[in-house]
Amino acid sequence: MDQREYLQVVGADYQPVIVRPTLAVKDAELLMEIEASYVGRRVGSLRQKESSVRGDLAQVHSLMEFSGKAPWMWAEEDFENWCAVLGMTKKVAIPTQRKYQSAIRNFLDYIINNVKYKNEIYRRYGYQPVQICHSENCIPHIYDRELTKERQPLSHDQISTFFNNTDELIEAACKFGAKDFRPLQRDKALFFIVYAGGLRASEAIGLNLGSFQPNPNFPEFSDFGYISVWGKGSKGSGPKHRMVPVTHALLPQLLQWYIEHIRPCFLKNADANEQALFLSERGKRMSLSTFEERFQHIINLVGLGGLGFTPHCLRHSSVTHESLIYSTEAVRIMHGHTFASTTQGYNHIPDEFVRHEINKGISSHLDAIQQLRK
Numbered sequence: 001m002d003q004r005e006y007l008q009v010v011g012a013d014y015q016p017v018i019v020r021p022t023l024a025v026k027d028a029e030l031l032m033e034i035e036a037s038y039v040g041r042r043v044g045s046l047r048q049k050e051s052s053v054r055g056d057l058a059q060v061h062s063l064m065e066f067s068g069k070a071p072w073m074w075a076e077e078d079f080e081n082w083c084a085v086l087g088m089t090k091k092v093a094i095p096t097q098r099k100y101q102s103a104i105r106n107f108l109d110y111i112i113n114n115v116k117y118k119n120e121i122y123r124r125y126g127y128q129p130v131q132i133c134h135s136e137n138c139i140p141h142i143y144d145r146e147l148t149k150e151r152q153p154l155s156h157d158q159i160s161t162f163f164n165n166t167d168e169l170i171e172a173a174c175k176f177g178a179k180d181f182r183p184l185q186r187d188k189a190l191f192f193i194v195y196a197g198g199l200r201a202s203e204a205i206g207l208n209l210g211s212f213q214p215n216p217n218f219p220e221f222s223d224f225g226y227i228s229v230w231g232k233g234s235k236g237s238g239p240k241h242r243m244v245p246v247t248h249a250l251l252p253q254l255l256q257w258y259i260e261h262i263r264p265c266f267l268k269n270a271d272a273n274e275q276a277l278f279l280s281e282r283g284k285r286m287s288l289s290t291f292e293e294r295f296q297h298i299i300n301l302v303g304l305g306g307l308g309f310t311p312h313c314l315r316h317s318s319v320t321h322e323s324l325i326y327s328t329e330a331v332r333i334m335h336g337h338t339f340a341s342t343t344q345g346y347n348h349i350p351d352e353f354v355r356h357e358i359n360k361g362i363s364s365h366l367d368a369i370q371q372l373r374k
Contacts, residue, residue, distance in 0.1 A: 027070045030124075034071075034117055035060075038110050056103035063104055072111060072121045072129040079104065079132045098139040105133035153317035158304060163192065165302035182265050183281065187294050189258035190278050190286075191314060193227070196248040198318030198334060201311050203229045205286045207277040209259070215245065224252035244334055247322070 035057060042048045060071060066085070067078040086092040086100060111117050111129050122128050154162060166188050173181035194204045207227070215225020227244040246252060263279065270283030278286045295311045322334065 026124075030117075030120065031070055034111060034114075037114070037117075038107065041110070056106065059100045059103040060107050062100075071108060072125070074108075074132050076132045076137060080137050083137070094139060101133060101138045105131065105138070108133065152308070152313060153320045154304075154309065154313055156321065159195065159317060159321075162298070162302055162304065163188065166191075166298055169298070169301055182262065183294065184298075185262045186258070186266065186278060187298060189254050189262065190291075191295065191298070191311075192248075192254055193251060194311065195314040195318055196246070196251045197227050197229070197244045198315050198322065199227075199229060199244070200231060200315060201288055201291050203231050205276075205278055205288065205291055206230060208275040209277055210275065211277065212255070213243070218246075221246055221249075221252040222256065224255050 039050075039053050039057070042053045043050050063074065063079065063082050064071065066082045067074060069078065083097065083101065086097050092100070108129065108131050111121070112131060118128055166184065170181065170184045170188065172178070173184055190204060193199065193207075194201070197204075207229075211228045212224045213226040213228060214223050215221055218225050225246055227246065229242055229244055230239040231242060259277075263277070266279035266281065266283055267274070268283060270279060274283065274285075276285035280286050280290055292311055296305075299305050299309055
């Protein structure tokens, strides 16, 4: 495969590997062929994002430059020394370093499990490539997301405080003609759908007017029976779609009110074809920074400031509160988690509730035993 064919596979803007003096030309040619096949598999067969694949290959190139060796010549010492530089010298964050380590491990797995390249390496060099990344020299992946501080959910009382006090803020802003009047009305609908639907920030601000469908089982919800959401995928797969069933009876009414009476107030400077559901004062789709600023603005105004709450806490609250009603599997699907363990990490059921459920179960068993004795 020549360089022109290689670039057709991996993209014209892809930077080919730099051949170092210690890397023979024949080795570089084999590496280019392996990389082209690797990219073709992930982007073509697995439909992963090309930018994600290129990012992973950048780490392969980084270790190759660091060691001066082709990937099939790497030793554990090369990998561990490279990781030491990342962690101790460059101060790369733990989740980022884990991602870099995974890129190396996955690339080597591809070579080792590909019979063609495995045999070709053996034919040329007399040995077979081995995996140098293992549990003893890689950062373990314990949680789906690492946080410097655990995100706690808002309790039922705090959720009530958040939305009830928001209503009072809206009334006060209307009474005194404050500029915050319309934004607060918009924010009420925005943050309620985040909580009621358990949405991520990017999912909420990505909603459009057409992001809703009726639920035939609940015609009283009108056009707002389901929320069509594009959430984050996994392992570079790109956005993943899911349909979130509306379980809060107040949400359809709130959305209808917002779309008919509040959203038009933000259309003055908007494009005529703007479809974004939540708009900024400039008539553009709300940005992530504005989303976070508005949440903190309200949190402080309603008296919940200083408790460490972030917008993502509303999603934790949704998982926790829905778990008291629905099964773990239903909550997992609703919130777009690939694994139930991730959903469990978002679940913060209070200890007193757990104790109550256990005591309730024990009592029911004791009652059954007493009935059998009679």
